Amino acid sequence: MTQQKVWVLGNGQLGAMLAHAGQPLALDVRPVDIMNPTDDKLPLADNDIITAERELWPESSTSLQLSEHPNFINGAIFARLADRFTQKSLLDELEVATAPWELVEDETQESNLHQAYGDRVLLKRRTGGYDGKGQHWLKQAESTTIPADWRNEAIAEQAINFDEEVSLVGVRTQDGRCLFYPLALNLHQDGILMASVAPLARLSHLQAEAERMLSTIMNGLEYVGVMAMECFRVGDELLVNELAPRVHNSGHWTQAGCHINQFELHLRALCNLPIHTPQVNYPCVMVNLIGIEKDDRWISLPNAELFWYNKEVRVGRKVGHLNLSAHNDELVQDSIAKLKQWMPEQYQAPLEWIIKEFS
Template sequence: MHVAIVGCGQLARMMALAGWPMGHRFTFLADQGEGIDCVKGLGEIVYYTPEIELEGLALFQALGNPDVVTVEREHVNVPLLNTLKPYCSVYPDPDAIKYCQHRGREKTFLNSLGIQTAPFHLANNADELNAGVKALGFPVFVKTCEEGYDGYGQWVLKNDEDLNDLVAKADNLPEVVIEGRVDFDREVSLIAARDASGECVFYPLTENLHRNGILWSSLAPADAPAELHAKAKDIADKVLNALEYVGVIAIEMFQAGDELLVNELAPRVHNSGHWTQGAGICSQFENHLRAICGLGLGHTINSQHAGMVNLLGIEAPKEIISESNVQHHVYNKSLRPGRKVGHLNLVSDDRHTLEVKLKRIREALYKD
């Protein structure tokens, strides 16, 4: 099948690399000025122009008449994607993506399904910002409702001084969501997939470590009782079916004792699911393509323990990537502090052995 992907980053790259052995071919839609190094050589690259926004047919033809269009990011032009639906399949549905583009809309949607989130208030100006912070009490987390990722567009307010500093900038701030503090034990995520017939599959719950607001390392399956894994699947099942979702979705959560609170949804393949590439199961990238192309969903339950370490603005030294148990992925990006330029995947029959090795690699890569 011919698959068009909106975006040209590493997630688009890994989707294409998973799809080539399946016989799929790819076209990529790039914004003007967007970097294309990740997908160079993997298919035709089409640059977005105002002319192709006039009607869906123009964009459909510019993309080479694809069978299906998908996305590698949630910040896309939803109205434009909707104009493609008369000509080809668009998965996930743009209206499902719309929920995930706005943190306030997303949290309201989750609460409507009976899914817990952190307590929150929305603010459009200084008065609403002051009122929301006072209602929740310090400390609070303030995030832009749209855009913002990997620590960008986010502030931690611990006292009145922090609040006053942000209020002084309020006239230049976009709409924000103010989140109350959640006392959580750790951050976890679940990668799930649903096809157009309603079949769903779930990967094991994954535990995640972050560094400076960016995912640093993942380990799956999470060391948790069966009841917690079941709660995560129940949350994912509610979200997938309420949205009539097609494709892979990532659900980021806080674990607080026996409870799970959803932090964010990502309507796409996700960094915390990269470990699936080397775990002896159907990877999240292949399962996304299976879902959107109408193929049967693949196996998601691994018999081994699997881990991942992100390469954030650094290259992995030869002595690490030469180890027999290390699978090295690079994205063809130039180095920049904090930038995701690749990752390492590892597996082991023994969880403790894997934990020790992941820790050793993290410490060798990041000495500060």
């Protein structure tokens, strides 16, 4: 029997974890380096399936060969969601709540933006911004101005005084069923996700509304596979901040906490394999490893699973993540106490945040 091949546009950590998840399913998952392409043709077959680990990629003979394949699942959706203008336009069209916004055009004036959205207005580049990059604050008190080269290339968004940030990872099957993991609570620092905790009983009353919102989006796009929806929680209301048409950092906790993780769930949907609602085995904490060297003491923790990406360590770069299973609060607090001793200053506040959630 010939193995089903799944090609991934991109060979970063998400592609690597997709390949790992494909092995128990007897799927031949092949991440492709699209940042350093060659002129060699890929041996694509008619029944191969194509997915992507990122929303944008450079145009080359390699990326064109993959993206123009008839089995490039969700092909037109990646570019639509990669552009914040078309992503926000979609949310408005589907009547899914998001922060008030508008396109920054040639004639857009700072005074009009402040009049519409308040003293602080966040500009976001339409494409390419992630982990806090591609953002610029307009602050009325400081007379901050719109950068000249951001006109028509950015949106302006009302600053939201949110209570906290949550995300929902879900999947849509080829026959249109939508299934979900529990909401995850996320902590960002300098625009970068530092930690996620899921599930939390105190968020359960928001689950149905979050599922309704993401179902509306995935059905509206006729999407197939895993999608992540990052939201601001304001009281008992959710506002969509960003969408990711792929597996997502805030879903990494599912590798330890669920019997089907987000990577396997995505592959099952793409390959039309049986899918049911993932079971949560126990709560889990995910800690992103950012700009720090690998420390083997981490895996001395009895509830820790390490995922190291084999990247060059640089300031602000995600180089791995730790999943800590939370069989009981005492175990979590003991593990976090040890990590506080072993990890640098920038981790002290996020680790305290985790302890607080489990106390």
